[in-house]
Amino acid sequence: MKLYIGNKNYSSWSLRPWLLMRHAGIEFEEVKLRLDFSQGSAFRRQLLAVAPIAKVPVLVDDGLVIWDTLAIAEYLAEKFPHLNLWPQGxxxxxxxxxxxxxxxxxxxxxxxxxxxxxxxxxxxxxxxxxxxxxxxxxxxxxxxxxxxxxxxxxxxxxxxxxxxxxxxxxxxxxxxxxxxxxxxxxxxxxxxxxxxxxxxxxxxNDAAKSEADFLQSDEPYRSERR
Ligand SMILES: N[C@@H](CCC(=O)N[C@@H](CS)C(=O)NCC(=O)O)C(=O)O
The missing domain is CATH 1.20.1050.10 (Glutathione S-transferase Yfyf (Class Pi); Chain A, domain 2)
Incomplete structure (x- = not known):
């Protein structure tokens, strides 16, 4: 499986399935794209090459494309029922x-x-x-x-x-x-x-800190990284 994610420092939607899979021990390949929502950006082009919308996260499993956090979570819970990703009752x-x-x-x-x-x-x-x-x-x-x-x-x-x-x-x-x-x-x-x-x-978090990538669009409170 491949999981497309955005910057680890900023992309809260990406963190959810990544953490779920990593903590549960589900193997996957991570594809990290630098967030850039502008028209024609590499972020948008690379995502639109695999998914119908240019948003992360996207999970690709053997050609099947799943492009929403909740849909990804439900898919994983079905695919790995023994992991009990939802409560039992x-x-x-x-x-x-x-x-x-x-x-x-x-x-x-x-x-x-x-x-x-x-x-x-x-x-x-x-x-x-x-x-x-x-x-x-x-x-x-x-x-x-x-x-x-x-x-x-x-x-x-x-x-x-x-x-x-x-x-x-x-x-x-x-x-x-x-x-x-x-x-x-x-x-x-x-x-x-x-x-x-x-x-x-x-x-x-370690990976997020080592990104050293300042995205003004995600920084309403700062004009530079300190
Ligand atoms: N409801 C979506 C939200 C995903 C989302 O908004 N992702 C942001 C990054 S954290 C994104 O890719 N935005 C791109 C855009 O809005 O153009 C999900 O659960 O996956």
């Missing part, structure tokens, strides 16, 4: 899918104001955003409540017990909390810390 699975869908289609304020930026440390920006943007405060509170409830119900250590699609879905939030210095209540905070300490996440 039907009720837990339905809840897990609800959480993924909530992220897939929501958290616009959190995503807009706290774009993923793994190598950066921007706690002052984080504090300012939380002072000025009540919708971000609401998103952060919702994350804390959601994670607390899931951890209480499952007993942890991951949201539904074992690591799965939902954890991968919220991995970029864990990196954002650190970048912007945002703290959650104790239990969800510990969960975020555990996620950041996964070997697969560390590998991703």
């Amino acid at each position: 039907r009720a837990a699975r339905a809840t897990a899918r609800s959480l993924c869908a909530e992220m897939h289609a929501g958290f616009a304020a959190l995503r807009n104001h706290f774009p993923m930026n793994i190598e950066a440390s921007l706690p002052d920006v984080g504090a300012k955003v939380l002072r000025e943007q009540p919708e971000v405060v609401r998103d952060v509170a919702r994350i804390g409540d959601m994670w607390s409830r899931a951890l209480d119900d499952s007993g942890g250590p991951f949201l539904f017990g074992e690591f799965g699609v939902v954890d991968a879905y919220y991995a970029p939030v864990c990196t954002r909390l650190r970048t912007y210095g945002v703290a959650l209540p104790e239990r969800p905070q510990r969960y975020a810390q555990r996620m950041l300490e996964l070997d697969a996440q560390r590998d991703w």
Whole structure:
């Protein structure tokens, strides 16, 4: 399988399937493309040569092309049923899918104001955003409540017990909390810390830091890398 991804420092959608596969031990070849959404860019040309839309992530498995994070996660869960990428029980699975869908289609304020930026440390920006943007405060509170409830119900250590699609879905939030210095209540905070300490996440972060690629379009808060 080939997984097409964008810059590891910035591409939150790419992180999700990459982390899911890497942590679950699913073998794949990574194809990293430098994010560039401008018309006719190499990023767009290379993706449009394999997929109908020019967005990452894209998974290609023996000629089959899957071009959306949720579709990729569902495909992997079907292809590797023994890995239990979704929770076992039907009720837990339905809840897990609800959480993924909530992220897939929501958290616009959190995503807009706290774009993923793994190598950066921007706690002052984080504090300012939380002072000025009540919708971000609401998103952060919702994350804390959601994670607390899931951890209480499952007993942890991951949201539904074992690591799965939902954890991968919220991995970029864990990196954002650190970048912007945002703290959650104790239990969800510990969960975020555990996620950041996964070997697969560390590998991703190391690669992100070594990219040394500054993309102004993904940097609303900085004009240069420091
Ligand atoms: N819903 C899509 C979102 C993917 C997405 O927006 N990816 C960004 C990079 S993180 C992208 O490739 N954007 C290119 C563009 O908007 O032209 C998914 O889940 O895969």
